[in-house]
Amino acid sequence: MEISRKDYEQPAEMLKALGHPVRLCITKGLISKGRCNVSYMEECLEVSQSAISQHLSKLRNAGIVKGYRTGNEVYYEVISEHAKKIVNSLFEEETI
Template structure:
């Protein structure tokens, strides 16, 4: 039973880790995160000017990052102000560094 429970926890960790990694799994989304890290807030239009992508595509990537819990978006009038979500970024750090540790410890 303890075994089963441990397995369930492990599995949900795997699923969450994979979901975070998936959100990072496109150059545009990595770039967006770095842009948001460089300034403490940003609008979709600003990102669209920086990246060689259409506004609708940038909006889609922003949605993916938001769904993964890595960024927040707060409506400010006609625009939406995006910024990194501290909780999500902490989770990203925790889950991925834990994975790295697990893999490194038995490998390198």
């Protein structure tokens, strides 16, 4: 089976989205904690709410996270198994 250049586009977009330290941190935090809202992320990351929202937008567009509305709050979680594998491998504890 031959792989075309198009087969690399979606994985490359995911890697680009994860390539920013704040987006990587958001993704890792959501994997570790599960669903949480922007206010919680703002406290943990010490980044403005608008900046977090912009990063979440890029993660949503890359198919990495999804938002779920509960009343007035939107809670986010990682929905991409590929992203979970990538992030977990980056922060895997080394065994001696």
